[in-house]
Amino acid sequence: MEIQTMNKLEKEALKKSGTDFTRLGFALFFMIGVLTFSFLSNGGISNNMFLAVAALIGAYMAMNIGANDVANNVGPAVGSKALTLTTAIIIAAIFEAAGALIAGGEVVNTIKKGIIDISAFGGNPDPFIWAMMAALLAAALWLNFATMMRAPVSTTHSIVGGVMGAGIAAAGFSIVSWATMAKIAASWVISPILGGVIAAIFLFSIKKSIVFKDDKVKAAKQYVPIFVAIMSWAFVTYLTLKGLKKIWPQVVETLNMLPLVAIEMTKKPTLTTALIFGLITAVIVYFFVKTKVNSSTTTLENNKASVNTLFTIPLIFAAALLSFAHGANDVANAIGPLAAINDAVVNGGISSKASIPLWVMGVGALGIALGLALYGPKLIKTVGSEITELDQIRAFSIAMAASITVIIASQLGLPVSSTHIAIGGVFGVGFLREWLHLNDVGRTIEDDKQAIIDEKKNLHAYNAELKTLEAKDAKIQEDYERIVELYKFIADEEKQIKTAKKSIKKTKKVEFVKREAIKKIITAWVVTVPAAAVLAAVLFFMIRGIMV
Template sequence: MEFQTIDKLQKKALKKSSTDFTRLGFALFFMIGVLTFTFLSNGGISNNMFLAVAALIGAYMAMNIGANDVANNVGPAVGSKAMTMATAIIIAAIFEASGALIAGGEVVKTIKNGIIDISAFGGNPDQFIWAMMAALLAAALWLNFATMMKAPVSTTHSIVGAVMGAGIAAAGFNIVNWGTMSEIVASWIISPVLGGVVAAAFLYAIKKSIIFKKDKVEAAKKYVPIFVSLMALAFVTYIILKGMKQIWSKTIELLNILPLVSLEVTKKPSFATAFIIALIFAVFVYFFIKKRISSNTTTLENTKASVNTLFTIPLIFAAALLSFAHGANDVANAIGPLAAINDAVVNKGVASSASIPLWVMSVGAFGIAIGLTLYGPQLIKTVGSEITELDQIRAFSIAMSASVTVIIASQMGLPVSSTHIAIGGVFGVGFLREWLHIKDENNHTLEEDILAIQDEELTKNAYKSELKTLQEKSDKTQADYVRIVTLYKMIENEKKIIKSTKKSIKKAKKVQYVRRDAIKKIVAAWLITVPVAAILAGILYFTIKGIMI
C-alpha cells in the first residue's frame, strides 16, 4: 500500500514538473523572440543591444502583469462559477490585448504621475536608460515574487516604487515628487475601503430587495433589470472615461462624417458626455432584461440559487469590459519605462513623454495575454475562492464596486488602485456575510442574545435569593420543602439556558467568512510593494552602472 502511495506521489510530481517546464519554455520562447526581433529590427541604431535587452525585460514585465493583475478582473466571475477558468482566460486575454492595442494610447507620460523630475538627469541618456531598465526589471521581479506567494498587488504601485528607487539611486532624494508619493500612500487605505463599502452596499441592496423576500421570483422580475441597467450605466461610463480617452477624438471625427451629426472634437470625453451615453445605453438594457426575465419566469424557482443564475451573463460582460479597460488604461503605464528607453536610444536624449511604437505596445499586449494563460490561474483561484466564497450575486457586487469606485474616486480627485478596489470588494462582501450570519432565523441579533442572558441571570439570582430565604427558615412546612426542590430544578434550568445562549454567541463570533491569513498576507504585500520595488530598483541601478562603467 505504501509503495502504491509513493508511486502516485512520484507520478503527480513528474506531471507537475513537466507542466512547469512547458510553461517556462513558452515564456522563454516569447522573451527570446522579443529580444531577437528588437535587435534585428533596430540594427542601424547605436545602443540597439540596450533596447533589445530592455524589450526582453519589458516582455517579462508584461507576462507578470498578466499573471498577477488580470486576476482581479475575472477572479470573482470564476469563483462564482459564472464561467470556467478556460473561458475566463480566453476572454481576459482577448480583451486585455484588444484594450492595449486599440485604446492603449499613442502618447503617455513615461514617468508615471510625475514620480521623479527627469531634469535631474541633466540630459544624460545613459543614466536615464540604466534607471528605467532597473525600474522595469525591479517591478517585474516583485510581481513575479508576489504571484508565487499568491498575493495580488498593484502593478502601478510596483512600477511607481521602482521608478522612484531607480531615480533616487541615480540622482538623490530630491528627484522624487513626495507629494505624489503621499497620494499613493493614501490610496493604500482609500482604495480597499471604498471598494469594500461599495461592494457590501450593493450586495446588501440585492439581498434586501430580492433574496430576503418570500416571493423571490416576483422580486427578481422587478429589481434585477434595475441592478443590471445600473451595471450597464456604471460600466459604459467607466469604459468611455478610462478605456476610450486615447481614441476619443478619432471616434468623434468618424461620427462627424455621418449626415446630421456635428459634434465638438475634444481630446478626451468629459464625465457628463460619458454619463449621458451610458444612461441611454442603460435604458435599452433595462427594457431588454425586463422583457427577457418576464418571458423566463416560468423556469425560475423561488430559491436563491435560481436568482443567482440571472446574474451570470452580466458577470461575463463585466469580466470582458474590466479586462478591456485594464488593457487600455494600465498597460501603457506598465511599459512606460520601455517606451522611455526606446525614445532615449532612438533620439539620444531624455524626454518627459514619448510615443509608444506599435511594437512596444504589442510586447505589452501579447505579453499580458501569455502571462495570464501560463501563470494566471493560481491568482484567479486566490481572488475567486481562497479569500471568501463567492456566488454570482456577490461577484456581481464586486464587479459593480470595481467600476463605480473608480468613477467616484476620479471625479473626487482621490488616488485609487484598481487592484486594491477589487480585493477590497472581495473583503467587503465577505465581512457583510459575517455580519449577516450573526442574525438568526428569527432576526435576533447578538445584542439581543446578550440582553437575554442578563435577564436569565436576574431570574436565576431571584430563585437563589428565594431558596436562601427558605433554607434559613426554622419552621419549614411540607410546601416549603417542595418549593426548595422546585427552586433547585429551576436554577439548574436557568444555568442550562444561559450556557446554551453563551455557546450560541461564541459560535456566532467564531464564524469567519473571510480568511484572516489571506487578509494579513495581501495587506502586507500591499504595504511593502512600493518600498521593496524601490530598494530592488536602486540595487539593480548600481549593478547595471557598475557593469557599464
Template sequence: MEMIQTVKKMEKEAIKSSGIDFIRLGFALFFMVAVLSYSFLSSGGIPNNVFLAIAALFGAYMAMNIGANDVANNVGPAVGSKALTMGGAIIIAAIFEGSGAFIAGGDVVKTIKKGIIDIDAFGGNVDPFIWAMMAALLAAALWLNFATMMKAPVSTTHSIVGGVMGAGIAAAGFSIVAWGTMGKIAASWVISPVLGGIIAATFLFAIKKTMVFKENKIDAAKKWVPIFVAIMSWAFVTYLTLKGLKKIWPSIVDVLVFLPDAKKPSFLIAAVFGLIVALVVYMIVKKTVQHRASSLENTRAGINMLFTVPLIFAAALLSFAHGANDVANAIGPLAAINDAVMTGGISTKAGIPLWVMAVGALGIAIGLALYGPKLIRTVGSEITELDQMRAFSVAMAASITVIIASQLGLPVSSTHIAVGGIFGVGFLREYLASTGQEEIIEKEQGNIEDEKKMLKAYTGELKTLEDKENKTKSDYERIVDLYKAIDHEEDKIKAAKKHIKNVEKVKYVKRDAVKKIIAAWVITVPAAAVLSAAIFFMIKGIVL
C-alpha cells in the same frame, strides 16, 4: 500497504505538477528570448542597442507578471461565482486585454508614470536614464512575481511607481521625487478599497432588499434586474469611454463629426454615451427576463441565474479597459528606453512602436494563461464566498469607483477597488448575519438558564432521595429517571453553549487573507523602490 499506495500517488501528482510547471516556464522563457532576439536584431548598429534588447526582455517579463497578477481582479469574481469557468475566463480576458492594449492603448505614453520624478534631474544624460528605466522595469516585475507566488493581488501601477521612484533616487537623489504625487498615491491605499467596499456593499444590499428578501422573488426580479443591469451598462460605457477610449478619442471625433473637438472625452459626453446604451440594454434585458421568468425557481438561486450573462460582459469590459490603461505599466519605461536609444536624448513623452505594444499585449495574455489561475482563485474564492449577485456588485464597484474618483481627482488603484469590493460584500454578509446572531444568542442563553434551573431541581430531588433511609421501589426507579434527566439536561446545556460559540465565530471574510493582502499593498511601493535602487547600482557597477 495503503500508506505505500498513498505515497506513490503523491509522487505521481508531484511529478505531474513539476512537469506542468516546467512547460509553463518553457513557454515564458521562449517568449522572453523571442522578444530579446527581435529587439537586438531589429536595432543592430545603433549605439546602446544591447540595453534596448535587455530592456525589451525586462518589459516582456513585466507584462507577463501583470497578466499573472493584475488581470485576476477583472475575472476573479466571475470565476468565483461560477458565472465563468477558469478556461473561459482566461480566453475572454486574454482576448479583451490584448484588444484593449492594441486598440485603445494609445501610440504615445508618458515615459515617467504619473510624473513621479523630475526628468530634468538627469541633466540630459541618457545612460543613467536608461539604467533607471531598466531597473524600474525589472524591480516592478520581480516584486509582482513574488506577490503572485504569495497569492497576494497587488497594484501593478504602484509596483512600477515604486520602481521608477527607487531608481530615480539612486540616480539623482531624493530631490528628484515629486513627493506630492507620492502622497496622493499613498492616499489611494485607503481611498480605493474603502470606496470599492462601500459601493459594492451598497449594491449588494439594494439587490437583497429589492429581490432576495421579497416573498415573490421572480416578480421583483422582473422589475429590478433590468434596472440593475442598465445601471451597470451605463457605468461601464461611461468608464470605458473615460478610461479606455481617451487615447483614441481624436480619431473617434474625426469620424463622429457632431462630437465636440477635444483631445479626450468629457464626463458629460461619456455619461450620455452610457445613458443611450443603458436604455437599449434595459429594453433587451426586460424582454429576456420576462421570457425566462417562468422557468426560474422562486429562490435566491433563481435570481442569481439572471446575473450570469451580465457578469460575463463585465469581465470582458473590465479586461478591455485594463488592457488599454495598464499596458503602459509594462511598456511605458520600455518605450522611454526605446526613444532614448533611437534619438540619443530624453523626452517626457515617447512614441510606441508596434513591436513594443505587441510585447505588452502578448505578454499580458501569456502571463495570464500560464500563471493567472492562482490569483484568479484567490480573488474569486479565497477571500469570501461569491455568488453571481455578489460578484455583480463587485464589478459595479470597479466601474463606478473609477468614475467617481476621476471626477473628484482622487488617485485610485483598480486592484485595490476590486479587492476592496470583495471585502465589502463579505463584511456586509457578516453584518447581516450578526443582526440575527443577537436574537439567537439571547434565545440560547435563555434556554441555558431554564436548563440550569431544571438541573438544579433534579439534583436537589436526587440528593433528597439518596439521603432517604427507607427507600421504596418507586424511589429507586425515580433515582434512575433523575440520573437520566440530569444527563439529558447537561447535554442540552453543552449543545446550547456550542451553538452560541459557533454563531459568534461566523466570519464570512477570511482574516488571514485580508491581513496578507493589506500588508502586500502597504509595502509594494517601498519594496519595489528598494529593489529598483539596488538593481540600478548593480547595472551602473557592471557598466562602469
C-alpha cells in the same frame, strides 16, 4: 496499498513538474523572441543591446501583470461559476490584448505619475536608462514574488515604487515628488474602502429588492433589467473615459458622419459625453433585458439560486469590458519605462514623454495575455474563492463597484488602484454577508443574553440563600437537604450560563471573510512600494557597477 499511494504521488509530482517546465518554456521562448526581435530590428542604433535587454525585461513585466493584475477582472466571475477558469482566461487574454493594441495610449509619461524629476539626470541618458531598467526589473520581480504568494497587488504601485527607488539611487531623495507619493499612499485606504462600500451597497440593494422578497420571480422581473441597465451605463461611461482616449478623435469623426449627431471635437472624451453614451446604451439594454427576463420567468423557480442565473450573462460582459479597459490603461505599466528607454536610446536624450512604437505596444499586449494564460489561475482562484464565497449576484456587485469607483475617483482627482478597488469589493460583499448573518440570528443572540441575565439572577439568589444556611449554627435535616439542593441548582445555573455564552460566541464567530487572506493582502499592499523601491535601488547600483 502504501506502494500504490507512493506511485500516485510520484505521478502527480512528475505531472506537476512537467506542467511547470512547459509554462517556463513558453515564457522563456516569448522573452527570448522579444530580445532577438528588438536586437535585430534596432541593429543600426548605438546601445541597441540596452534596448534589447530592456525589451526582454518589459516582456517579463507584461507577463507578471497578466499573471497578477488581470485576476481582479475575471476572478469574481470564475468564483461565482458564471465562467469556467479556461473560458475566463481566453476572454480576458483576448480583451486585454485588444484593449492594449486598440485603445492603449499613443503617448505615455515615461516617469509614471510624475514620481521623479527627470531634470535631476542633467540630460545624461545613461543613468536614466539604467534607472528605468532597474525600475522595470524590480517591479517585475516583486509582482512575480507576489503572484507566487497568491497576493493580488497593484502593478501601478509596483512600477511607481521601482521608479522612485531607482531615481533615489541615481540622484538622491530630492528627485522624488513626495506630494505625489503621499497621494499614492492615500490610495491604499481610499481604493479598497470605496470599492467595498459601493459593492456592499449594490449587493444590499439587490438582496432587499429581489432576494428577500417572498415572490422572487416577480421581483426579478421588475428589478433585474434596472440593475443590468445601471451596469451598462456604468461600464460604457467607464470604457469611454478610460478605454477610448487614444482613438477618441476617430470615434468623434465617425459619429459626426451620422445624421442628427454633432459631437464637439476634443482630445479625449468628457464625463458628460461618456454619461450620455452610457445612458443611451442603458436604455437599449433595459428593454432588451426586460424582454429576455419576461420570457424566462416562466422557467424560473422561486429561489435565490434561480435568480442568480439571470446575472450570468451580464457578468461575462463585465469581465470582458473590465479586461479591455485594463489592457488599455495598465499596459503602460509594462511599456512606459520601456518606451522611455527606447526614446532615450534612439534619440540620445531624455524626454518627459515618449511615443510608443507599435512593436513596444505589441510586447505589452502579448505579454499580458501570455502571463495570464500561463500563471493567472493562481490569483484568479484567490480573488474568486479564497477570500469569501461568491455567487453571481455578489460578483455582479463587485464588477459594478470596479467601474463606478474608478469613474467617481477620476472625476474627484482621487488616486485609486484598480486592484485595490476589486479586492475591496470582494471584502465589502463578504463583510456585508457577515452583518446580514448577525442580523438574521440577532433574535437568538438576544434570547441567549436575556437567558444569561435571568440565570445570573437565579444564581445570585441561590448563593445568597446557601450562604445564609451555611452560616446557621444549629442546622436541622431540612437545612442540609436544602444545601445539597442549592449546590445542584448552582451547578446547573453555571452550566446554563456557560452554554449560553458559548452559543453567543459561536454565532458571532461565523466569518464569511477569511481573516488570514485580509492580513496577507493588506501586508502586500503596504509593502509593495517600499519593497519595489529598495529592490530597484539595489539593481540600479548593480547595473551601474557593471557599466562603469
